Amino acid sequence: MSAPTDLNIDHVANLARLALTPEEKAKFAQQVGDVIAYIEQLKQVDVTGVEPTAHAFPVSNVWADDVARPGLSVEDALRNAPAQRDHMIVVPKVVE
């Protein structure tokens, strides 16, 4: 199947914060293009006056009382951090 879509793989990968190799770009553009060509069939459906469904059973206005509950300790919360120091997550320098 060809991919007659206007998928701009560089633009989309940039939006998704995803570094791709040249090989990945070529392969994914083709594969995702095939899927987009397939899902174009939805354009045949008459959706005039049809409301969109975000959830099958919408539950709205779920409130919780604003009271403090026990939570994770700092140690537990940081247990999976790739780098930490003094109860903080270490990241590369953001400002010069």
Added chain:
Amino acid sequence: MSDLFFQPVTELAARLDAKEISSVELMQAVIARTKAVDGRVKAFNSFDEADALAQAAASDARRAAGQARGPLEGIPVGMKDVISVAGQPLTASSKMLANFVSPYDATATLNLRRAGAICWGRLNLDEFAMGSSTENSAFRTTCNPWDLTRVPGGSSGGSAAALAAGEAIVTLGSDTGGSIRQPAALCGVVGLKPTYGLVSRYGLIAFASSLDQIGPFGRTVEDVAITLGAIAGHDPLDSTSFNTAIPDYRAELSKRKGPWRIGIPKEYFGAGLDPEVGAAVEQAIAFYRARGCEIKEVSLPHTEYGVGVYYIIATAECSSNLARYDGIRYGHRSKQAKDVVDLYFQSRAEGFGAEVKRRIILGTYVLSSGYYDAFYLRAQKVRTLIRRDFLNAYREVDVLLTPTSPTPAFKAGAKADPLAMYLCDVYTIGVNLAGLPGISVPCGFSSGGLPIGMQLIGQPFQEAELLAIAHAYEQAHDWKARHPVVASNG
């Protein structure tokens, strides 16, 4: 005693109650079986033997003190590796989370513990539950115990294969587009996707939040009913959790006797359906007819658009949900990055596998400026039409009966094209889009000895009725007596 690991919960609970066996003995039998066969089946990402035996000993102590908590007391429940178990790894079968340890229990996990169950092992899946064969795992490809050259289905392939091979007594999976029902069918076990909102998603790694549900796998419908009763229920920690009374699903099985009005959606029996699967499902239809049920052909006219709608909505939600994996707070962090923004790009490039990247790209594309209305909004509208199709059908029938998967288990590597893999889900995704409960029940074997499953689709929050209809079929058939023969590790 040697085949303890192939017994249903109901049988084991009776033996535990009668003090014929202890939970520690049961756990030891399951551990020994797992060690014997998992080198070939490869259902587990990891398991913690000492922790499981400690949980079993605690269960035996409760029982001795007269504090047994019900039918799951002391029963090992295998956990898909996207459901948090405090202190245990939680990898989603991704390099991104290869070293992640859960800081807390998922609500489903906590509910299992409250029922006395033993949380056992971390079961393999397609990375972040994206796939239909478990071949997308970053760590290992799980094999179908009925034929090790074939896939177990996916994404909950580890949960289905472990159960079929006797490496757990029941298991939990998650189902976004068929990820419980399709592997259940391919591995010859029962698998239930509950109504959206019945089981809390708190502590489940998010893939597509409006579609994901946790559900049980069991050897029998009764085991699935027992396990569902344990994990279901309203949870303030999941704002989409539905506040509804949870019946005693097991007790309801024998109370509800039909006859039922059973709908056969004609769109589910067209081109692409394997003739042996079709014949097995026709025999199941004949069974219900002979039992006095009214069999009625119905139409779900938007079925053909289901895969397209699903791969827009699911990938859009996945691109949003997986934005959290940025290499900063947890998960894989690249050592190559030049600065903090590059850290996002490189960490995600190194941490995610090919299928996850493809879905993030597709999902980002359909949400991006200029395409949102044409793809995402339109898909949400067609979703409404698909849901309406089901609700219209339920004016005339109580339940729908379909094949679960178009084919029995296929060979590993047979579906290298992503679109071909996506089309495996054609019979299962409508249920997720409409938020309905669906169950896959074994209904025969192919001439090559591979399991075949049928799907029953129920009305919202009518799991008790759905399970009773499945149970009626199962009581009259003996497919569950067959077990795969898996040689011990060489």
